[in-house]
Each structure stands twice: as C-alpha cells, then as structure tokens.
Amino acid sequence: MWKKVVITVLGIAVLGVGTVYAEQSMQTVYHVQMDGREIGTVTEKAVVQDELEALVKQKEEQHEDWNLTVAEDITFKPERVFSVEADEGQVLERLEQDVSYAVEAVQVQVNGQSIAYLPEAGDVEEVMETLKAEYVNDEGGSEEEDVSAGETELENVYVNGVIDYAPVQAAPSSINTVEETVDRIQTGNLSEQVSLSSGEPLVDVIVTEQEREAEMIAHKVEVRNTDALYEGETEIHQEGQDGKRETLIQTVTENGETTEEEVLEEEVVEDPVTQVVLKGTKPSPSTGSGNFVWPAVGGVITSKQGERWGRYHKGIDIAGVSDLTIKAADHGKVTEAGYQESFGNKVVIDHGNGYETLYAHLSSIDVQVGDTVQQGEKIGDMGTTGHSTGVHLHFEVHKDGGLENPLSHVSQ
Secondary structure, rough: HHHHHHHHHHHHHHHHHHHHHHHHHOEEEEEEEEOOOEEEEEOOHHHHHHHHHHHHHHHHHOOOOOOOEEEOEEEEEEEEOOOOOOOHHHHHHHHHHHOEEEEEEEEEOOOEEEEEOOOOOHHHHHHHHHHHHOOOOOOOHHHHHHHHOOOEEEEEEEEEOOOOEEEEEEEEOOOOHHHHHHHHHOOOOOOOOOOOOOOOOOOOEEEEEEEEEEEEEOOOOOEEEEEEEOOEEEEEOOOOEEEEEEEEEEEEOOOOEEEEEEEEEEEEOOOOOOOEEEEEEEEEOOOOOOOOOEEEEOEEEEEEOEEEOOOEEEEEEEEEOOOOOOOOOOEEEEEEEEOOOOOOEEEEOOOOOOOOEEEEEEEEOOOOOOOEEEEOOOEEEEOOOOOOOEEEEEEEEEEEOEEEEOOOOOOO
16 A cells, blocks of 8 residues: 555656656747748848848848838747757748838828828928919918009918828838929829829919019100290200009919909009100291301311312311311201202202301201201311312301301301
C-alpha cells in the first residue's frame, strides 16, 4: 500500500519536471500575415516593422509633401515551437514586392460631391485662395474708406458654394495638385472615377469692386464779335480749360462676367473754363495810309534803284534774311498775284491812294487777286524765281503810274 503511493507521487514529480524543461526549451516565432494571408515567419516583429518604416521613408522621398502609410493590414500571429524555422529573407522580399502605399490625404468635396484628393488640409485653403485670385486684382482688398481716382478697390469676394474636405487614405495615383483641383472646380470637367461631371463651374466666385473713374469734360468755345478787330482777324480773349468729372462705380462680377453695375457717386471736381474767341467785324481798309513799312523781316539792301549792268533797276533788292516772310508795305487790294517770266512769282498791291507796290521773285504766294490786305500782313515768302541771281526780294513803289525811289518811303 505505502509502496504504491510512493511510486505514484514520484511519477507525478518526474512528469512535472519534464514539462517545465520542455517549456523552457521552446521559442516564440511570428507568422506574418498581409491582409490575412501568411507570407512567412520571423523571430522578431521588429524586423518587419523596421522594414516597413524603411520602405515608407524611401517612398516619401519621392513625394516630399506626402504623408504615406502601408495600405495593407500587416499582422503577427505568435507560435511557440521547439525548432525555429524562420524565413525572414522571404518575408522581407515579399514585403518589398507586394506592399502598396496609401496617402494620408483629404477628400475635397463640393456641395457634398467628391471631386479630388489633396495631400493635406492646407491645400484646400490654397484652392480657395487661388479660386478667388483668378477674379480679383487686389489680393485682400483695401482698408481705405475712399477710393482714389483711377483706382479699383476690392469690397468683397466670396464663393457661392460649399467646398469641404474629409480625411481619407488614398492611392498615390489618385492625388491631385492644387492647380488640377481648381481647374475641375472652374470647368466641371472631372475624372472618370468621380460621378459628377457637369461641364459648368461647380461654384460661383462673386466679386464686388468699386472703381473711381476720372472723365474729362471738354470745354466750350464761345465766339464774340468785336469791331476792335478787322474782318478775318481773331484773338483768344480767354484760354479754355477742360474740366474733370469723377464717378464711383460699383461692379459685381460672377466668374469674371459682370452681372451688376451701379453708379454710387458722381461729382464734378473741376469745372470747365469756356474759351472766348474774339472775331473781328471791322471792315478791312483797302486804302493805305501812305506811310510804308519795311516789306521784309530784316535783311540788307544788295542793289538800289538806278543804272545797273547797262539797264535801269526800277526798285531795290533785299536779301540776307533768316525769316523769308514778305509783308504788305501798306493797306490795299491785291491786283496781281502770279508768275511772270522776268519777275517770277509776283504780287502787286493797289493802295487806293495813287500808290502801288510790287514784290517779285517770291518762292510762294499767300494771297490772290481781289484780297484786301493789311499793312504788315504776310503775302508770301522770299525766293529766287524768275530772272534771279539768288534769294532776294525785288521791291518797287509807284505813284500815279510813275516810278518812285522805294528808299524815299521805307527804311529799316
């Protein structure tokens, strides 16, 4: 009886010792699973975790602004074994070949519809600012109370539509740029993966601006008759000056197209000044005074009246001028104005008091037969037409048909 009990107790003790020894001899391995499918066994989970971090980091270097993660679900199933048969090389190779990536992105939604994916939430704000900037000239507008002439100030800009976002994991191939997202919103042309494709802007950008325009007010011209001037003469009594009008206009545009325009203010800031022109009504005298003026602008006498080269020189020659203007020596009426072979271009003026003056060799004639001219009025330009040895004026004075010496009547 006692012997049997002792043997039983001894047997239990030996079994216990054997179990402890076996447990201490076993090791833990980890079956690595990718989306529930086993790809191999490792002895340390860190081996897989370090490899995944390295793969993500390598991929992120290609997309510096992206926050990437492994798309597959990587799990570990532990197992206690006596003999370790790990295949870490195979596991790492499978990870490198089969792992795909997802971007920690945001899904952009317009009025509840998904239209694009952006790398981060800050890009959505950039989309909003870019949309607004497309239709405004002054970013942020102006805080000035008054709009200066020639300037446009932004009063308000808003997007008529709801642009929102939600965090998602997206495939790298589906990530859009800010520019692409803006284009989709503006045109309504979306990718095939998105159901909405209207061909019209998905939102409206409403811009309100104020512009102060400066407009010239043309001055008027008033003509006043006066007998202080001869007929045909005019004189500016008062210089004209244009005025200025400023108009404050408020404009509302929708996607760059004007939908409303309203004049808020209109003010004349400078009144125009009327130009006053005096017009002569006094009849021009056709009778001279008998007192003659020098018929040229300066110059010297190069030949006097008298015998010259075997012939009688009937007048005087004046040359050496910088201003070629030829003037009427006294009031009178033009009786000849044209070309004559020896004199060239010639003008004859009857002064109505028995006197007559002749002007020859002109390069051009500014009067015609029948014109009434005033003393000192331009009748042509000095020249060398006809029988002439150079640019000069041949000037003669006649009295009652008889020839008189011009130097008895004119001097510089």
